[in-house]
Amino acid sequence: MSSHEGVDHDVPLLELRGVRAAYGRIEVLHGVDLAVPEGAVVALLGPNGAGKTTTLNVCAGLMEPTQGSVYLAGRRINGAAPDQLARLGVCTIPEGRGVFPNLTVRENLSMMTFSGRSLPEVEAVAYERFPRLAERRSQLAGTMSGGEQQMLAMARGLATDPALLLLDELSMGLAPLIVEELYAIVAQIAATGVSILVVEQFARTVLGVADYAAIMASGRIVQVGTPADLEAELSSAYLGG
Amino acid sequence: METNTQRVEEFKQEVASMHLSAPVDASERTWLLVGIGLAVAGIVFIVFGWYGASGEAEVAKQVPYIISGAVVGLGFVMAGCALFLRYSLGRYLRFWLVRDLYEQRAQTDRIIEALHATGRGREEF
Numbered sequence: 312m313s314s315h316e317g318v319d320h321d322v323p324l325l326e327l328r329g330v331r332a333a334y335g336r337i338e339v340l341h342g343v344d345l346a347v348p349e350g351a352v353v354a355l356l357g358p359n360g361a362g363k364t365t366t367l368n369v370c371a372g373l374m375e376p377t378q379g380s381v382y383l384a385g386r387r388i389n390g391a392a393p394d395q396l397a398r399l400g401v402c403t404i405p406e407g408r409g410v411f412p413n414l415t416v417r418e419n420l421s422m423m424t425f426s427g428r429s430l431p432e433v434e435a436v437a438y439e440r441f442p443r444l445a446e447r448r449s450q451l452a453g454t455m456s457g458g459e460q461q462m463l464a465m466a467r468g469l470a471t472d473p474a475l476l477l478l479d480e481l482s483m484g485l486a487p488l489i490v491e492e493l494y495a496i497v498a499q500i501a502a503t504g505v506s507i508l509v510v511e512q513f514a515r516t517v518l519g520v521a522d523y524a525a526i527m528a529s530g531r532i533v534q535v536g537t538p539a540d541l542e543a544e545l546s547s548a549y550l551g552g
Numbered sequence: 553m554e555t556n557t558q559r560v561e562e563f564k565q566e567v568a569s570m571h572l573s574a575p576v577d578a579s580e581r582t583w584l585l586v587g588i589g590l591a592v593a594g595i596v597f598i599v600f601g602w603y604g605a606s607g608e609a610e611v612a613k614q615v616p617y618i619i620s621g622a623v624v625g626l627g628f629v630m631a632g633c634a635l636f637l638r639y640s641l642g643r644y645l646r647f648w649l650v651r652d653l654y655e656q657r658a659q660t661d662r663i664i665e666a667l668h669a670t671g672r673g674r675e676e677f
Contacts, residue, residue, distance in 0.1 A: 472559060
């Protein structure tokens, strides 16, 4: 387990208390309690359909809880608009990358100038962290490999100088080596004090960078602890044992 | 890399001073309903005006009905239709944008597949 320096773990930067959420009449979260301490990496694990992405959507303001509360730095933020949260520094990197395939890397990065930074500044931050993107700056994002597209999505997110990063299924559709490379970058980002909530279906790699992990099944958190505590519980959570 | 505690403090302050407004979706639905309500009220005014005016033989007595019925009613109908169009179109155009993005992505994927098939695509790393 990694432990990041210079951070106060007392007040959670993000906290969900008894959160219930539904798509129409179908409730998918049945009272989720989860905390992301300041400066920590929290992994939310669980099988497909457990409610992980919905939990992340609630944190990002994309869905409003039907019951329960979402707290950001101790303030209840139910009903806050996703763009409001994004401007504050809550950055969501969605499942499936979310890059604009018909735009070049540079044009994709220019989308992040809404945050007040100039394009050269955004590019400097992105290329420092992901040198491979500098080589591809004039390439259409859609023609890059899955790993490079994921790097672009992360670079775009980091350009906003986030305080809280919400990552959804970083490993989706990528080769294990690329996933390891991306999680090494996640660990570097975490070391700068950015709090991270990462949703993953494939647990092994993410547990290597997480400070805490939670296992989710059928819309509930069934176990919370350190990665070492949870490793033994994983197979039963995934197999329903 | 440096630990960014100053950024976290800024974030906390910004969160504390954040003004929470109603979600856009909820306010859009409200304005859409207001638009429909205004248009219906406008039609009711017009019918009332017509009914009242038709019962009066003298033009001078018909004028108040025309003013409160036809003019006010027409104003309500126009304002209601404008609100309805504004908020229903906004929602429709957002769906259109998402669909356009999705189709562009599918199109790019097809082009890349074709390039790979002809041996011109880059290898996945």
